[in-house]
Amino acid sequence: MIILESNAKVIKILKNIDYIKQNKKGLKDAFNKTESEQLKMINNWNIQLNEVLNQDLKNNKFDQIKLYTQNLEYLKDNIGIEIQQLQIEMKKIENISTQLDNNQKTLNLIDSKIQRSIIEINKEIRKYQQQYYQDYTQSLAMYIPQKGVQKYSDIQNQQKYIDVDKQVNSFIENEEATVMLIQGAAGTGKTMLCHWLIQNLLKTEKYIPIYISLSQTENYLTNLVEESLQNMKINDNEHQQLINLQQQIILIIDGYDEIGCQKNLYNTNKLEQYNCKMIITCRSTYVLNNPTYFKLFTPKNQTQNYCELIIVMFTENQIWEYLQRHINNIKLTKENWNDWQVYKQWIINIPGLIELVQNPFILNMIVEVLPIIVESKQYENINQKLLSLDIYEKFICNWFNNEENKIIVNNNIISIPNILDMFEEVSTKLAIMMFNDGISSIKYDKYRQNKWTKYLDPNDINKSTVLRGVPLQNSNQYYCYIHKTILEYFTMKGGINNILTSNYVDINIKLITDEGLIKFYTEYLQKHPDMNQLLLQIVIQSKTNNDMQVAAANAITILNFANFNFNGMDLSGINIPFANLQSCLMDSVNFSNSNLNNVNFENSWLRNSNFTNSDMSDVIFGEMKYIDAEYDIYCMVANQNMKILVTANEFVDIWHSETQQLKFRIKNHTSTVNALDINSNQNMIATASNQINIFDAETGKTIIELNYEQQRIITIAFSASGRYIASGCEDQCIRIYDLLLKKELIIINEVHSAINKICFSCDEKCIASCGREPDIKIWNLQGQLIHTLTGHTDFVWAVQFSQNSKYLASVDRMGQLIVWDALTFQQVKSVNAHSQQISDVQFSVNGEYLATCSFDTTVKIWNIQNLEVIKKFQGHSSFVRCVQFINETTLVSGGRDNLIKYWDLQYISFKSLSKFQYIDKKYNCLVSNIEETIVASGDDNSTITLWDINSGKSILMLKNEQTETIQAIQFSYDGKYIAGASESQIFVWDIDKKIIKFFKNTQCGVIYAISFNLDNTLIAVGGLNKIVYVYNIVSGLIEITLNGMKTPVYQIQFVKQNEQLVLLVNEMQYQFCFDMKGQLLSKTLNNIRQDPYNIYLDKIQQQAYIYENKSIIMKNYESNKIIWVQGVHSINIHGIQPGNFLSANNLALISQQK
Structure with missing residues (x-):
């Protein structure tokens, strides 16, 4: 050449x-x-x-x-x-x-x-992972292919089950797809799915699969791949070769919810430089409340290359298949437990167990502990159904016993005193420490002494002996519990020990927000109701001890989720900031002089509650619509077309379903009304008492009266066309009356020992009936019995056909819900829906959902396809008798507490129908993070507030001890830090670690601009005195002073120019460019026109944040449409009376009802 x-x-x-x-x-x-x-x-x-x-x-x-x-x-x-x-x-x-x-x-x-x-390199990666997966050979051999739901962020219609493995393979083969998010509840098998995928991909040479556990990765934000490759002995040069490799890498990243950080790992790790795809798992609850969570996983500007799956619980067929594989592949020492059918029979017979084992991890545990539960006859001694807590307790006890036996055998000794207590003590202590540190794994470093050394030193024979009994697994010097729910279980145990010993140190460090952990607490309270008073005592102690705030907030949150009734209590002076009191029963509670900062009262009952002189910064309120009928609601029906709601006791009330106003009352009944129905075609209402009365729905006038020889009528039903009306009486007979011919067609005798409910099929070919027996009977209109449905174990309380004639639903006294095929009358699905008797069941208008209500005071919405609960509503103080769909977006329930409550179904999640936030501050500065998910505001009371851009709700408040105006704020480039400045102080807040560092502002005076450098080691400030000071964040000392500006400094920015870090300083006329030695490199006319006092423009989202006159308004500046408003001009909190928002220009009052 x-x-x-x-x-x-x-x-x-x-x-x-x-x-x-x-x-x-x-x-x-x-x-x-x-x-x-x-x-x-x-x-x-x-x-x-x-x-x-x-x-x-x-x-x-x-x-x-x-x-x-x-x-x-x-x-x-x-x-x-x-x-x-x-x-x-x-x-x-x-x-x-x-x-x-x-x-x-x-x-x-x-x-x-x-x-x-x-x-x-490829061989080295494969060799490393094949060695790693040797420990999973047995469990992977019993892997059951999982089912899931494919979910797109812009689709809300009904979704069908799909095979997860096929969907993942399609994603891998799709050249355009880049990122797949796999969601699932705790224990649904997300990690096992990752292992199974890696094992399959290792069988082909087409891809290079790499498994990454986020809980065992330190630098997951920027060095995710590098750190994983280093563990595989891949050096930097070899890593660079992989970047240029044509062979595709499949990154399978597990446990996004375990790192406690919501960052887009694909973007922060610059994964676009690799020829790779990313599959990442996460608990659904971790992202559920974030409507734009998909932005955490979507590659930059590539939303079309993102997809997701939600793993669902096991079906019954999957449960039985798992048991067959498991029992055939393990050696059981228990007699009579070598046949999977034995397991199946016990799982079906023990109340509540079949619902629990739909969770794959619990199913795995039940193989070990079911023989112990049966032998101990625990299921016979409990008044309620078996709880998941019961299974975890047996599993851990069995684990400890097995480990003790191994130690005894291996060391040829008789016993070790108190070894089981030591197992539990160390397991609990480690879990509490990990929870409070916000981690799910511990890295052990033998060269470095720290708090973990006390428990994890493998060279200490005593420590290592005890450590063998702790349900931990060790990989690459990382210790973690064998499952995250085990960590949550022992965290709960540690918290309970704190409460029982009145030593609240461990529960007074971090707020309890994880759904799985809260569930363990509530189940423990269900088994030990005396704990309620101990938790309440912690709340009361916070009145006189401000240092008990976190413990008190945790205690009252747990009580709320355990359905504790606070009505009428004196809670004046309590300190419970950030407590979660959603859907809480708190009528007539005295909250005066309390610290309720950031408490969530959404959908809570707060009638006549007193909030006088309470600190209510960023409180979230929500009030549901309701009707106080002033009597026990015996029965209720609704009609969408007529917009009426009918309730009854000794009389019948007709309400306007949208305005909740009483239209009129019908009083001509001589006994209690037992049942109601509406015939929308002829605008008729039928009532059942000691006779049948049919009224005109518009006027209330009687049209027909039917008497059956003084027989008490229990139930009544119109046919779909309105021609027939059927009734069930105390004499065990069903009577069918033809309203067109005005004559009785037939009497069906001895239907049930006592009839509870009847209903017509939509095609009017048959009637379903139930009574005080487990069977359901299907009759034709000639009175012939054509089907008997068996499946319930106790009295069937209600039956209902769907409006599309596809399904029949039935509920019983034990809380069981069964869905039947309305054509074949074969059982489709069964679930233990409530802990007590289910009193009513109704299909939604579109036939996609079921609603049930129960004596356990709850209302639940179910997906008809899989009978998974979509939403649980709490709010009644006594048992709920009836439930009705008003329309496709609203559900009502009525019960013994005299109340008819409205529930919003618009997004299949309970949203408050009216809410507001209380803010009384002036905002001086505002900025958003780079990802445009958070807005930070600084006010005149030394407080920086972080707001969620989508909802407008505050998510964090940072308060300075000095009562001064926050003059400037700024996020760091990576979003980990936020800096603020007042006249006397400059402070930097680590958002992840919750650590704040202060510098004295003795030079700057009034500050208008603040900026981080690229690696967060320096911070520059400038303002009214026309000088810029560059501080070292670690030392707090000024490193560089920049002079030469002629007017106040309004903007500062660190940038790279020609591989050199420089500082751009904007004043009103010029832009100055300085190097990092303080030398002026250039001075150019400034074309940027920026007003720091009035508005912050987001050109990408086309939204504006206006922040003056005590308000922040987020609006689209093209359409001029207001998206959300924060800020209150005047408000009366007492009694939850709504106030009005004041717009930024002080010209418009915006009602919170609007």
């Missing part, structure tokens, strides 16, 4: 080689032709010479011949020279060609070495 580039002549020859060859041949042809012609000419001249005797002419001819001969010799000599030159150049070309061939061989050799290196 060097020769070719330096010899222009050779290049020219090489480019014209064909031309040279043609010339060579042309010259030869010309020479031969010329020679032949000249010889002929000479021969002719010789003849002429012989003929011509003139000697002069002869001499002249000889001269010409001599001249031609010389020309021919010259031509011949020149051709030889050209040929020689061509031969020389051709040899040079041959030498160059040889050199090029040698270079190509060298390149091929280098490429071969690189290829071998990549193959070795």
Whole structure:
């Protein structure tokens, strides 16, 4: 290559080689032709010479011949020279060609070495992971393919079950897809799915699979892949080769919910530089309340390349399949437990157990503990159904016993005193410490002494002996519990120990917010109701001890989720900031003089509650619509078209379903009304008491009265067309009356020992009935029994056909819900829906959902396809008798507490129908983070508030001890830090670690601008005094002082220019550029016009944040539509009376009801 580039002549020859060859041949042809012609000419001249005797002419001819001969010799000599030159150049070309061939061989050799290196890297990665998965061989052999739901963020319609493995494989094969999020509840098998995927991908050479446990990764934000490869002994050079590799990498990342940080790992790790796909798992509850959670996983500007799955619980078929595999693959020491059918029978027979084992992790535990539960007859001794807590307790007890036996056998000793207590003590202590540190794994470093060394030192025989009994697993020096729910279980145990010993240290550090942990607490309270008073005592103690705030907030949160009734209590002066009191029963509670900062009262009952002189910063309120009927609601029906709601006791009330106003009351009943129904076609209402009365729904006038010889009528139902009306009476008979012919068609005798409910099918071909027996009976309209449905174990309380005629639902006294196929009358699905008797069941208008209500005071919404609970509503103080869908978005329930409550179903989650937030501050500065998910505001009371952009709700408050105005705030580039400044202080807040650092502001005075450098080691501030100071964040000292500005500084920014870090400073007229030594590099006219006092514009979202006059308004500045408002001009909190929001320009009052 060097020769070719330096010899222009050779290049020219090489480019014209064909031309040279043609010339060579042309010259030869010309020479031969010329020679032949000249010889002929000479021969002719010789003849002429012989003929011509003139000697002069002869001499002249000889001269010409001599001249031609010389020309021919010259031509011949020149051709030889050209040929020689061509031969020389051709040899040079041959030498160059040889050199090029040698270079190509060298390149091929280098490429071969690189290829071998990549193959070795691939082999090393595979070898490492194959060794890692040797421990999972047995569990993976019993892996049951999982089912899931494919969910897109913009679709809310009904979703169908799909095979998870097939969907994941499709994602991997799809060249356009980049990121897949796999959600699931705790214990649904997300980690096992990851292991199964890795094992399958290791069988093919097409991909390089890499498994990453986030809980065991330190630098997950920026060095996720590098750290994982280092564990596999892959160095930096080899890592760089992987970046350039054509073979695709599949990153399977497990446990996003376990890192306690909501960042987009794909973007922060710059995974776009790899030829890779990312599959990441997360608990659904971790992202459920974030409506834009998909932004945490979507690659930059590539939403179309993102997809997600939600793993669902096991179906019954999956449960039985798992048991078959498991029992056949393990050796059970218990007699009579070697047949999976034995397990199946006990799971079906023990109340509540089949619902629990739909969770794969609990199902795995039940194989071990079910024989123990049966032998101990625990299921016979409990008044309620078996709880998940019962299974965890048996599992841990069995674990401890097994580990004790192993230690005894291995060490050939008789026993170790108190070893079981030590197992539990260390398990509990480690869990509490991990919970309070916000981690789910511990990295042990033998060269570094820390708080974990006390428990984890493997070189200490006593510590290592106890550690064997703790249900931990160790991988790459990381210790973590065998399942996150085990960590939550022992965290709960530690908290309970705190409460029982009145030592509240461990529960007074961190707020309890995890759904799984709260569930363990509430189940413990369910088994030990005396704990309620101990928790309440912690709340009361916070009145006189401000240091008990976190413990008190945790205690009252747990009580709320355990359905504790606070009605009428004196809670004045309590300190419970950030407590979760959603859907809490708190009528007539005295909250005066309390610290209720950031308490969530959404959907709580707070009638006549007193909030006088309470600190209510960022409190969330929500009040549900309700009707106080002033009597026990015996029965209720609703009609969407007529917009009426009908309730009854000894009389019948007709309400307007939307305004909740009473239209009229019907009083002409001589006994209690037991049942109601509406015929919308003829606007008729039917009531059942000691007779049947049919009224006009508009006027209340009686149309028909039917008497059945003083028989008490229990239930009543119109047919779909309204032609027939059926009734069930105390005499065990069903009577069908034809309203068109005005005569009784048939009497069906001895239907049940006592009839509870009847209903028509939508096609009017049959009637379903239930009574005080487990069977359901299906009759045709001729009175013939055509089906008997068995499946319930106790009295069936209600039956209902769906409006699309596909299903029949039934509920019983034990809390069981069964869905039947309305064509074949085969059982489709069964679930233990409530802890007590279910009193009513209703299908939604569109037939997609079921609603149930119960004596346990709750109302639940169910997905008809899988009978999974979608939402649980709490709010009644006594048992609920009836439930009705008003329309597709609203549900009502009525019960013994005299109340009819409205529930919002618009997003299949309970949202308050009216709420407001209380804010009484002036906002001086505002900024959003780079990802545009959070807005930070600074007010005149030394407080920085972080707001969720989508909802407008505050998510964090940072308060300075000095009562001063916050003048400037700014996020760091990575979003981990936020800085603020007042006249006396500058402070930096670590959002993740909740650590704050203060610097004294002795130089700057009034600050308008603040900025972090790229690695968060420096912070620059500037303002009214026209000088910029650069602080070292660690030392707090000023490192650089920048002068030269003529007007106040309004904007500062660290940027890279030509690989050099510089600082851009904007004042009103010029932009100054300084290097990091304080030298001025340039000064240019400033074209940026920015008003720091009035508005912050987000051009990407086309939204504006206006912040003055005690308000923040988020609005779309193209449509001028207000999206949300924060800030209150005047408000009366007492009694939860709504106030009005004041717009930023002070011209418009915006009602919170709107």
